[in-house]
Amino acid sequence: MSQAAPQSQASAFAEARFSEAWFAARAQPGVQRLKAYDPGHDLVALRKRFGEANLAELGSNENPYGPSPAAREAILDCLHALHRYPDPLGADLKRALAARHGVDVKQIQLGNGSHELLMQLGQVFAGPGEDIVFSRYGFAVFALSTQAAGAQMRIVEALPRDAAMANGHDLGAIAAAIGADTKLVFLANPNNPTGTWFGRDDLVAFLDRVPSEVIVVMDEAYAEMAEAPDYVSALSVLDRYPNLVVTRTFSKAYGLAGLRVGYLLAQPGLVAVMERLRESFNVNGPALAACEAALGDTDHLQWACARNAEQRAWLAEALTKRGLRVFPSQTNFVLVEFGARTSQVEAALVERGVILRPMGGYGLADCIRISVGSPDENRRLLAALDEVLA
Numbered sequence: 001m002s003q004a005a006p007q008s009q010a011s012a013f014a015e016a017r018f019s020e021a022w023f024a025a026r027a028q029p030g031v032q033r034l035k036a037y038d039p040g041h042d043l044v045a046l047r048k049r050f051g052e053a054n055l056a057e058l059g060s061n062e063n064p065y066g067p068s069p070a071a072r073e074a075i076l077d078c079l080h081a082l083h084r085y086p087d088p089l090g091a092d093l094k095r096a097l098a099a100r101h102g103v104d105v106k107q108i109q110l111g112n113g114s115h116e117l118l119m120q121l122g123q124v125f126a127g128p129g130e131d132i133v134f135s136r137y138g139f140a141v142f143a144l145s146t147q148a149a150g151a152q153m154r155i156v157e158a159l160p161r162d163a164a165m166a167n168g169h170d171l172g173a174i175a176a177a178i179g180a181d182t183k184l185v186f187l188a189n190p191n192n193p194t195g196t197w198f199g200r201d202d203l204v205a206f207l208d209r210v211p212s213e214v215i216v217v218m219d220e221a222y223a224e225m226a227e228a229p230d231y232v233s234a235l236s237v238l239d240r241y242p243n244l245v246v247t248r249t250f251s252k253a254y255g256l257a258g259l260r261v262g263y264l265l266a267q268p269g270l271v272a273v274m275e276r277l278r279e280s281f282n283v284n285g286p287a288l289a290a291c292e293a294a295l296g297d298t299d300h301l302q303w304a305c306a307r308n309a310e311q312r313a314w315l316a317e318a319l320t321k322r323g324l325r326v327f328p329s330q331t332n333f334v335l336v337e338f339g340a341r342t343s344q345v346e347a348a349l350v351e352r353g354v355i356l357r358p359m360g361g362y363g364l365a366d367c368i369r370i371s372v373g374s375p376d377e378n379r380r381l382l383a384a385l386d387e388v389l390a
Contacts, residue, residue, distance in 0.1 A: 138169075187219065226331075253304060335369050340366070354385075
């Protein structure tokens with residue numbers, strides 16, 4: 001016992017000294033200000049608690065219909081080669097993407113999800129004494145990328161809720177916020193977490209106002225699901241604006257969230273500079289094969305997007321009939337205003353095995369983001385919600 005006490009005291013001293021705060025003080029200034037990305041609820045623990053069959057996961061904007069069968073087959077076909085490194089260039093997938101989007105292979109960079117690419121854009125093109133402009137209620141990674149680079153966040157207020165595009169980007173104000181120290185502008189169209197979007201005329205008018213030396217990053221994670229007549233991808237004007245970057249993902253419409261693959265399209269010169277920071281073999285072999293196969297199955301993609309559009313409209317109408325405000329959306333989720341009871345409603349739904357995404361971290365504490373599920377999942381959500389609201 002006499003020897004155990006000093007050892008315990010030494011351990012306690014070491015734990016106190018080498019705490020998170022101790023290490024944080026030795027981190028780079030940009031990292032010191034960071035908060036880790038919040039993925040929402042601990043879904044692994046909830047699956048164990050309720051069982052996957054009894055859990056309605058409607059908080060992560062996943063495709064409930066899953067990927068193309070061709071993607072599954074492609075994964076199985078390459079399992080024999082797991083002891084080999086994947087293609088470091090992802091050449092086959094790049095060629096398929098180039099053909100799909102009508103660009104040169106040199107205009108494409110692959111990433112471990114678009115998250116990785118957005119983080120790298122901040123690291124490559126911004127730093128201390130410089131700023132990055134983005135909208136209030138924009139994708140959370142925009143702030144993470146800015147802070148990690150040591151740059152300043154210039155956050156522009158969104159359009160008011162009573163505007164036609166409630167909580168959408170105020171493109172005029174964003175353009176006006178660009179200054180001499182601005183290096184990047186981050187935008188998402190359609191936007192997460194609001195679901196809002198802007199059309200071609202607004203896109204072109206905005207890009208015309210941005211100085212050519214400022215890089216505009218358009219995150220289009222939900223572009224395949226947008227069906228509004230005025231919506232157009234920024235890829236349609238990529239060759240017109242050399243300072244434009246478009247990011248996409250296979251996690252949403254393609255139903256491959258578990259593989260984590262994203263890509264960006266830009267001028268070859270920008271991609272060449274980005275490649276200097278890219279981690280070696282950053283996209284694994286099964287993921288490369290599955291994404292190439294999924295890209296080729298346009299029938300499955302169109303089918304899944306059509307089902308999503310049908311269920312999005314049905315769910316929005318059902319929620320509206322229950323007296324809730326549902327914001328316009330061109331994604332696979334809807335943002336819903338619950339007011340002062342938001343946190344209680346969300347917690348009560350979790351207890352019933354229905355997992356949604358609270359929006360307090362986005363500054364929308366009176367709202368909940370609800371992923372559009374399968375018909376069965378959406379009916380289960382409404383049944384649970386009726387119990388809670390009653």
